[in-house]
Amino acid sequence: MLTPNPAALSPAELRARADAASAHLPGLILSAERLAAMVAPGAHGLRRAGPGEDFWQYRPAHPGDTARSIDWRRSARSDAQYVRDREAQTAQSIGLWVSAGQGMGYGGGADRPTKGHRAQVLALALAMVLLRGGEKVGLLGQPARAGRVQADRIAEAFAMAATAADDSDAPTPDLLRPNRRLVILSDFLTDPAWVQALLARAGALGVRGVLMQVLDPDEENFPYSGAVVFRSLSGRVRHDSRDAAGLRQAYLTRLAERRDWLRAQADGAGWHFGHHSTDHAPAVALGWLYRVLGG
Secondary structure (H helix, E strand, O other), X not given: OOOOOHHHOOHHHHHHHHHHHHHHHHHHHHHHHHHHOOOOOOOOEXXXXXXXXXXXXXXXXXOOOOHHHEOHHHHOOOOOOEEEEEEEEOOOEEEEEEOXXXXXXXXXXXXXXXXXXXXXXXXXXXHHHHHHOOOEEEEOOOOOEOOHHHHXXXXXXXXXXXXXXXXOOOOOHHHOOOOOEEEEEEOOOOOOHHHHHHHHHHHHHOOEEEEEEEEOHHHHHOOOOOOEEEEOOOOOOEEEXXXXXXXXXXXXXXXXXXXXXXXXXXXXXXXXXXXXXOOOXXXXXXXXXXXXXXX
């Protein structure tokens, strides 16, 4: 995500930017808090035996296991003695990255949020849920911290973030840190070559995570007909069509191919891939993100 360079701004420009950000901040936080309230937080298991509260597995008792550790009810059903293991739990460190590309500023209707706003609300709500569960969260390239104040820091960073110069942008692989989790939210509509580079670096560092594609329903369904001028928000891409309806099937095929490719890249790296349309309930996407991070 691109951030403004304070040294390049005058005091008046800084004040104006801060005022604009503060005006947007309460709505962003309120939307995220309402969304986060729909998901119950909790510690994430490590899928191995260790200190924790949740049952993990029964195993045969070994020399050195104490009598207190024996599960006598389970042992009574066989000739062997069994120990009831619990699942180890610990705080994760999760990084968030939301595309600031100009394409994320698209919203196909006045009744719908832009893709960028929905992605920020999802990311912030996810951070709130994870923080309530004791996890450490931060934006990619910034320290991951625990505590309620960290959600405010993330919200302020979103509000102050500068829009990229192009229709898309990409996270920097060099910002990845070993053995963490990473959540990437983007529309993935432009050249996706950066995804391969990011996942290759992530695999070398033991980083696992999620790719979440956020699209407007117009981008999902292509409801256009007649003469239409298609132009990217940056103005760098333009296409004049006399028969937009004739392009629909080719567009939908390419969108499906892009999703299949993203899913294959994610699966190959041990990541998850999901997609969300801004006319759908964000709670469904948030619940899915929370589940796959804890899985």
